[in-house]
Amino acid sequence: MNELQNEIVQPIEPTLDQRVMQGLDALGVSYGDEAIANLVEYMELLKEWNKTQNLTAVDDIDQMLSVHIFD
16 A cells, blocks of 8 residues: 555645635626636735724634625
């Protein structure tokens, strides 16, 4: 048995832009690359500034996507 067969394979988690696209696809919303880039930048800024400014009670990025983007 080789070493690779003994390793535990961790699933690859989708990137933030992939999660945004998956959510928009599920909602049937059309989008372009610029829109995805803008939403990702917005979410990253919201998460970062929320640490010091308490902008939203939601602090998990996936919950932020659900509550602030997809809702």
